[in-house]
Amino acid sequence: MPPATVHLLVVSADPALSARLLTGFEHAAARLAPAAFVIQAVAVSDGDAAMATAVQDGDLHLVLIDHALRSESLTEPAAGVGTVWPAADLAQRLRALRPELSLYILLDDDDDKLAIEGQAGEALSGYFFRSEHDPEGWLRILIAEVAEKCDTPFFDQLLEYVASAKDSWHTPGHAGGDAFKGSAWVADFHGFVGEQMLRADLSVSVPQLDSLLHPVGVIAQAQDLAAEAFGARKTYFATNGTSTSNKVIFQTLLAPGDKLLLDRNCHKSVHHGVILSGARPVYLDSTLNRRWGIFGPVPRATVLAAIAAHPDAKVLILTSCTYDGLRYDLAPIIAAAHAVGIKVIVDEAWYGHARFHPELRPTALECGADYVTQSTHKVLSAFSQASMIHVNDPEFDEHLFRENFNMHASTSPQYTLIASLDVARKQAVMEGYKLLSRSLVHARELREKINATGVFRVLELDDLLTDEVRHDGVRLDPTKLTIAIDASGWDADELREELISRHNIQIEKNTHNTLTLLLTIATTRSKVSRLFDAMLRLAKKKRERRITPQLPEIPGFTRLACLPRDAFYEAGERIALLGDDGRPNPALVDRVCCDQIVPYPPGIPVLVAGQVISTEVLAYLARLLAGQKGIDLHGLATLEGRAHLRVLSEAETRRLQGRDGG
């Protein structure tokens, strides 16, 4: 691979200064060139051009702004030059557009520094003094800044350790893959996984690689770089997904009996967190678009009313964006929660890429969230299970968090997952903007092309929203494409099957009348083209038969009879979901569920522990059991081949209702 390119932009209205700087940087770059990247300097003469360059140039990483830009703009803007922005203002705008850019100011004297520090200090990486004119010295500092951003301390150490070929007298038992080599039975696994991956499967017995459970070395450094990149005070790597990350935060923030406001349609891990923490949930009903079978946000009015009604709640948790890409206008909600002292957790499992493109921002952290969980593996390039927990809570209790983190973390984490988080952060910082810009272009093209089939249609924000949230400032992540298929005459299962078996295309998920595709930083033009060709062929095979729309009667929440945790820890009794006649078993109506019953995907519970079972819920579960392919139903017990629900016995119900009525 050729070395990567890093562009350095000089912004000055003084052409002589720009010319001297460019020549100086060019000579210095030839002498200082690092192995990993080449630096190329370019100049523009005003703020508009600088902003345009930042939008267009995905290789831009460094900007040097001449402070004199300000005085010139105030005295006499040169003819033909666009708006000349004050240096501090430009720095702030660049920062708002692309927070990963490193911005430096070229100053005249210390007074200028004080003025600009006051206005834009947070946006800036540093200053140089014009009078010292030292392009080589300055470039040295700029190169060091980029080198720090693209450093991968954990991955580098792992590489070095593996390359040094130490004999393994420790776990794991396969000892760098030696157990597979030469085996007549399992050598194929070695061939499949590969030498490096097996050599890199190390353990906590290797002190050089730090410890995920007590990071003080290369893992701590990698986490610090991630915090900087994602705009958090602290970032923690998690090797058991956002599922575990959510539970860790719940256990840290909530003691048994603490009140919690949560979107009822949060991921199942959040509901598991309710059980583990023993919290008292106040459920907020999110919207459901019945036409497409898609869950949306909780209406803003509902969230604000809940905050007003429960100022004693400790925590509010929301999912933003949702699986289908709907994201809240979080800032006013978070401000209202903070005003009464409620901490806000945002599950950004599907939104880890947002920080790296202005079309996707603001992120939850930028809106003021205290805790954010992200499945770095879902939309960035980390391995499956690799997630991050970001913390901005000013009252963060790190010791308590650590205890809870360590309660859930394996003492043998997979080291390649940690390395993949380190590398995914580097990639997001160094080329996230460029790759996401490409994905967004692909997403627009795909929308147009799929719509042009005249049979399939990509749903827009307006299609996905219901009236309750239409004026809540909800936005759509354009990299998640939901395609309406009902005009095609195919049903969703048939289309999925056709896409995989004939076109080798695996999609993310479907509802009864939609397919959802994810575009990520890895989406390429040829993949887009293959998908479009497939959709076009399928559109041509449009069927005349009319699909009777099976609107999913997703049942609403009933009520809690007791705390979820109390129901979960009772022995309960198991009752068959279907009676002998194959119909929903009436013996379950009005009983209290002990487990959470979750169709997966999307992983949103139909029943939570402690919830009263209604006829509608039963009928829905029975239909799910008989129905849609590709959906697992978590939480059912199978006894003698039949699905059972674990419910409280009559005596347990009476006892718990007396204690804690929900």
Ligand SMILES: Cc1ncc(COP(=O)(O)O)c(C=O)c1O
């Ligand atoms: C909203 C939401 N939160 C959390 C998770 C769990 O993430 P992970 O797969 O990283 O454990 C998911 C998974 O689909 C999800 O959709």
